[in-house]
Amino acid sequence: MGLVGKLEAEILILAPADKFHEVWGGRPHHMSSVSPGKIQKVDLHEGDWGTVGSVIEWSYVIDGKNHVAKEIVEAIDKENKAVTFKVIEGDLLKEYKSFKAIVQTISKGETTWVRWTFEYEKLNKEISTPVKLLGFVIHMNEELDDHLIQA
Template sequence: MGLVGKLQAETLIVAPADKFHEMFSCRPHHISNVCPEKIQKVNLHEGEWGTSGYVIEWNYNIDGNDHVAKQIVEITDGENKSITYKFIEGDLLKKYKSFIIVVQTIPKGDATWVHWTLEYEKLNKDIPTPIKELEFLVLVGEGVDDHLVQA
């Protein structure tokens, strides 16, 4: 089994693609209000919300365990409604040499697809594939979708 991998998921949401993308690219600090059981807080460390290169720290909970992640938002692409988060510190980097999340929101008629991609490199072959992390992202996305539809 290789150390480098990629996991992907696609989910159909009801919210408009622009609003969903804006939440993850420009207002991720609001996600803690939307999904407080999963995301406790998101703090800005450098830069400005919504611009490429800003640095944020997430406090989140998976399966009852608290975690911290510091990320640089490498790419915020409004035209393709894509955002790339590269982990630079935090709990996941104790298991993975590198960890990147790409979230792309794709409008298709009246529907919106969200394409989630995790790219990672394990520190060793005994590290699990980050399936729980992908499931977590999908659940957070569902919470954001529910919030945006009700707003």
């Protein structure tokens, strides 16, 4: 089993791709009100919302346990509706030497998909693949989709 890995999932959404990308690329702090059971708060530590180089700290709950992740916004690709977050501090770095999360909204004909990609390097071979975290973000995106189509 290798230490470097990549995990991807795609989910179908009903909300327009632009609106979905707008939240992740420019207003991720809204996720605490969209998904309060999962995201406790999202704080801006450096930069401005919606800009590359900004540092964001997420406080979130998985399986009743509090977690923190501080990330730098590495890229915002408006044309391809993709945002790349690189973890620079927090609980994930207790198990992973490096961890990136990329969220991309993709229009395919009349449907819209959200693709999450995790790129990571485990600290050792006993660390599990971040499947539980992927399930967490998928469910959070379902809540965002519901929020956007109700708005």
